[in-house]
Amino acid sequence: MNEALQQAAEKILAGDIRAAARLMRDIDDDEPQAVELLKRLYRDTGRAWVLGITGSPGVGKSTLTDTLVSAFRAQGKSVGVVAVDPTSPFSGGAILGDRIRMQRHATDEGVFIRSLATRGHFGGLTASTRGVVTVMDAMGKDEILVETVGVGQDEVDIVRMADTTIIVVVPGLGDDIQAIKAGILEAGDIFVVNKMDREGAGRTAAELEGMITLREEAGARRGPWRPPVIMTCAYDGRGLEELHEAIAGHRRVLLADGEALLIERRRARARMELLELIETRTMARLQRMLQEGRKLDYLSEEIALHRRDPYSVCEEIMSSMLLA
């Protein structure tokens, strides 16, 4: 590792905001030195607690995130916020980031916010988000909140990188609960029915309870933690204390018995991350190799003219590249 990288690492580990922001930008730009620096930082991370907050647009994720930030700050903890919005660089997530960022500049050095919206760099949005979380962890943030709009596979992946995952819904969105059922329910540690003063809040909560019970009966998740369903009103504060208690309770469960469940969870996450990383890198390398000397053009033409078949060509390429 060269000296500049070593210095940058030391600055970030000491909490230097400018050095951290520079690395985050390099992650976004897919700069090679970003990976070298992340390698160096990684072994000094793992102390932060990562909270994932997801839900459809308009359910009040931003306001809830805001109240959680305030609550953690009141406990003297430092906080990082990663606002991920894959749907648009200009909608909810980015706006949230800007809003809180302004507050921080005015009053609070203990909160660091980063908005992520772009795709395609650094092996995709999930990989970028992981990198940014690692940087915040290295900076010494105690709590890292990853807020994301819950729609596609990326969002499920992002939610799965959390130690505690909070899924937010609002009353009267029957379709929403169906969508959650399809993909993301499995990942929820805490369910929040926000805007509890709206009609149908009780029914929505009951439906979620029913789904959690069904899941338990199906044996999908055994263990000491049963995801609670909490009704909140982020604007007047109702239910927020219960939410904070649920977060603390979930954390206690994961940390019990020498952190047994936390390690299990992080191992599953590491496994997924490693495979994704290998896939992205392998394909990128392969494409580069095949581009050289227009090998890919030549082989595509052979296949297009039915002189060779794609299955045999695939096997030849793989056996020329792979030892195993």
Place this chain on the structure above:
Amino acid sequence: MNEALQQAAEKILAGDIRAAARLMRDIDDDEPQAVELLKRLYRDTGRAWVLGITGSPGVGKSTLTDTLVSAFRAQGKSVGVVAVDPTSPFSGGAILGDRIRMQRHATDEGVFIRSLATRGHFGGLTASTRGVVTVMDAMGKDEILVETVGVGQDEVDIVRMADTTIIVVVPGLGDDIQAIKAGILEAGDIFVVNKMDREGAGRTAAELEGMITLREEAGARRGPWRPPVIMTCAYDGRGLEELHEAIAGHRRVLLADGEALLIERRRARARMELLELIETRTMARLQRMLQEGRKLDYLSEEIALHRRDPYSVCEEIMSSMLLA
């Protein structure tokens, strides 16, 4: 190649329906011998013309496909139909397959239909569809119609494997045209506004014309073919002759100058197919290798405990596997 495979190949090349159906089932079941047989068949394919027909549910794809089958049969051509429905094994596509299959059993040995709805085998629905098209081509079908519901990435990929792609819309679905704009417009060779007696048919056609013009002005597609917009009513037959003429016209353009444009198109398709195949196989092999001796479990634990970082582990695995 063993004798049983050689015999199966000969039967399929002679048009044997039972041998072809067996191979298609093996493709669906991801049987290893399916690939061996496809390798053998591939060099004897490339003669069939592949038509892709896509559009949202309810636009009348099935009826249009039906009329195209009848028109090709009236010209004495043999026809294969692949009805792909990724959204459900029981909706549109599968029903179409059953309906036409019944007709064939009653009257016509020159039409072969296969419904595909499952995901996850043979490297996904796109790869399965490609395999089934290869089998129909090997059987000697002159025309192969691939009908698919146009919603996700799979469908765009499936549409892109066609020699001629027909995109079907109905009047008054403004959102639909927006969706087409986002992903699939680029792939359309012919646009059909079906159910032309509905209100707004002219406006829908004009909107499509406008989008095609915009695309041309942006230089997205140059060349001798401008995608026409054709208004049809599949039930009373209006516009169908024009559609058939457009299909023939597009074919003439691709076949001109020693098939220059057809080869260009098929080369791009082969390139995409080859890369997808390598990706799927490489990741499957990698997972198997890492499963052995619980290597993946061990490495995931090391990463979870922050003893090693995922980036370095990824590089180690890749350099132990890859020569380049």
